[in-house]
Amino acid sequence: MDCIEVRCWLDWWANYDLDPVFTLRFADGDAIDVTVRPSADHRRFTLTQ
Numbered sequence: 001m002d003c004i005e006v007r008c009w010l011d012w013w014a015n016y017d018l019d020p021v022f023t024l025r026f027a028d029g030d031a032i033d034v035t036v037r038p039s040a041d042h043r044r045f046t047l048t049q
Contacts, residue, residue: 010036022047 010022024047025031034047 010034 007027009025011025012020012022020036022034022036023031024034032049034049037046037048039045
């Protein structure tokens with residue numbers, strides 16, 4: 001697992017199955033689509049590309 005510390009933004013949108021899909025945008029203009037899944041205790045979340 002890679003670890004980075006940068007400023008970024010999550011832009012929400014939903015695909016046709018209504019999965020929680022976001023565009024993760026970075027300050028330098030790069031962006032990737034990610035799916036957000038909460039942990040079992042709902043205190044953390046996982047971003048999956």
